[in-house]
Amino acid sequence: MNSENSMSIDPPPPLAITMGCPVGIGPEIIVKFFHDAFVDQKNLPAMAVIVIGNTNVLLRTAGELGISLNIQPWHPGDPVKPDVVSVFDSDDHPLDDLSWGKPTLATSTAMIRYIEDGVRLISRGALSGMVTCPISKISLQRAGSPFPGHTEMLASLTGSSRYRMMMAGKRLKVVLATIHEPLARISSLLTITEIQDCIAMTVDSLQHDFGCQNPRIAVAGLNPHCGENGMFGSEEETCITPAISGYDGPGEISGPWPPDTVFYQAAGGDYDAVVAMYHDQGLIPFKLLHFKDGVNVTLGLPIVRTSVDHGTAYDIAGQGLADPASLKAAIRMAADICSHRAGEGR
């Protein structure tokens, strides 16, 4: 494609950042992200970015941080002006009587609206994808939401029955076969089908979201030294090895590998992603390498969605201490995924 042709193609619709809980650190990291991007244009993501949230809250946040930003309302189809923070105001509630770290019914309802509006605008083609700032379980409950978290809500809104979290960073990508479960139950929860599904979704994402033609996936064992021939556990033999050998999809799948070395090998470039058997097996190495710039990518949704890898951090909200590194990484990654999917006409 030459530059003349590419000039004639309409730019893709913008990415949206949902503001998350209005009294968490979402507004602060959004303000810091735009400030840093405007100050140093090389920090700008490859796509236009708007916010789905509340103008009042962002103005107040910028004011408190002493950051001067041009914040303006945005409507679907509007161009996104450079040096302007374009905001789609999801509701008419001014949210002008808030205390940092203290969610109310109004903030909780608003927070859910941002997500719903994001999905709606993406499905109408007005947005390319969404990057979500953190929400809290306590706020979801307060608003009467039936969902335990973001991911389940997005799955429901998009009618997706199969979805998984990938934790993604430059050095390591990890997909979990089981997530929020007691350690003692992991063994009984692992099945050949579940592991194969996890492998298949990881391969699919690496191919279509990350442009990796023949992904090399390492599957971790469950027990120390992979059970050392059954001496310390046998799930490798009864479940993980059969899952790998029975998988007949694309990609180069190997394992089970000893858990204490496979993440080192993957971080060194031997694999494109690791399928981990349980939460901490994957999250301990991931957070060690990507504590500040880790990104959560939801696999299996029909829309592009990345998320910051941290919570609402109510304890430090409003103090100017929040680090926008994970948001920046999540925006960059969402833009990359959009571009890979667009290249494939997805």
Place this chain on the structure above:
Amino acid sequence: MNSENSMSIDPPPPLAITMGCPVGIGPEIIVKFFHDAFVDQKNLPAMAVIVIGNTNVLLRTAGELGISLNIQPWHPGDPVKPDVVSVFDSDDHPLDDLSWGKPTLATSTAMIRYIEDGVRLISRGALSGMVTCPISKISLQRAGSPFPGHTEMLASLTGSSRYRMMMAGKRLKVVLATIHEPLARISSLLTITEIQDCIAMTVDSLQHDFGCQNPRIAVAGLNPHCGENGMFGSEEETCITPAISGYDGPGEISGPWPPDTVFYQAAGGDYDAVVAMYHDQGLIPFKLLHFKDGVNVTLGLPIVRTSVDHGTAYDIAGQGLADPASLKAAIRMAADICSHRAGEGR
């Protein structure tokens, strides 16, 4: 202490490196260690170092590697000459008909003798401590040894009933509450007594081996997010928290901390060591940070013993590929521990 005084004090007895399995990578990393130390004297450890092993094997190894070294026999009480590799020959067997990677009855018997001689010479005051090169389970079995590994053998030889492994590096030190066990059994193996014993031995080692007066010990939880108030497991409430609150020894003990962040915090300097609940919880982050230069320190023995953090690597023995980094780190650490213990008159 001024320099005149320190000159008049007898130097401590040397440290010994046991050669490990003669057909593993032990001889190669020993030859490389001395070569590097002699070439660049700033690599020399703070104490004299001898080898307990076999002169023939070391000469052959150096020859194959094209490394010129002055290798001479050493006997207890002999001074250790600079630029000379001093070897205590543990047996009369010439071991001159060996194949790399192929242990025999002769190599297996010799390998055990090095360890026994090390303990004997330390207990007679002829050596300060020992740094062990790797042995293999298969060789132990071939020689009819009842021990599954080095540590159990050393515990028996020194009459130690309480002992534990610490994995130690510059950025992270980890002690394990359980070791080679199936993941599904960890929950049933954890007890308040075991965790408290682990805390106490960690504190003792940090104080007396590492010169850390008031060690800050982080105790990891077992479940994701420490069970999130019992939603994903309750061992934190029933076992780990009571172990911490009931511990009344020295040190600053805190926890249980979420497993996926505590190692990041410890590596960042917030803690001097982490007590991990199971093998991979501790070894995944440790190997990610210290894959090449990790050291295994045995706590609870009356003698100083450190070990390389890798195996015999029969598959690459004799190929010149072995990395002496872990041996160098193990020697430096043993010398440091000897010096801390000597300072306390232990």
